[in-house]
Amino acid sequence: MTEALHPEDFEAGPDGRPDFIIKLGLMLPCTVEDVKQAYLAKVRSVHPDLGGSQSDFLELQAAFERATQYANFLAGRRKWLSAQIERYVEQEAALERIRGAGGTVREEHQDWLVREIGEDFAQVLDTVVEVRWNGPRVTDAELAWLVANRPIFAGLRVLDLSGAAVTDAAVQELFVFAALERLSLRGAPVTHHALELLQSLPNLTQIDLRDTRVGGFRLYFVRRNYPDLEILN
Secondary structure, three states: OOOOOOHHHHOOOOOOOOHHHHHOOOOOOOOHHHHHHHHHHHHHHHOHHHOOOHHHHHHHHHHHHHHHHHHHHHHHHHHHHHHHHHHHHHHHHHHHHHHHOOOEEEEEOOHHHHHHHOHHHHHHOOEEEEEEOOOOOOEHHHHHHHHHOOOOOOOOOEEEOOOOEOOHHHHHHHHHOOOOOEEEOOOOOOOHHHHHHHHHOOOOOEEEOOOOOOOHHHHHHHHHHOOOOEEEO
């Protein structure tokens, strides 16, 4: 039995087809049923019982096994991509809400996905890494919506809420975004109570507290407890 295939086994020839697909006379894309039918059509001419040679038959048999695994791999990949496309549609709808309310977002490609599945499909799997949603129109309701949609923003590294009309309680709920590296609350009417979320953000390197209600006495303790955190005030 042929060993299970891995992505590195799928090296394509000049026309984009692996050698075992060429051996069966198939074009891409192909299904498991296509592989089966191509094999049955060719086996009649190479089977030793029907006048063919043993070596040709064994080569065809090996090509059939590998092509079957290859078709199964592609079917699994298509199913996986289909699920990701559904996620992409949901993500784009969420980002449009932010953009429609005057915010901006930044997404990043995953380099390994570009190599594996190509530029076009990799776009479907873009990760949201930055959201800038500023001004008094951004309230607790918007933060609650962000939290409710946390799977979409799981990779968020930068969140800028400058000037947002948000409360301490709403800001505390942002602890779910554990990947955050920079958070701006500049101009938001928050107090030191909002900073309770810091203990749940291990990757945070900078927080902007300028023009907030966090006093100097409280900032002293924050700096003492989080010496590696850059605090803008």
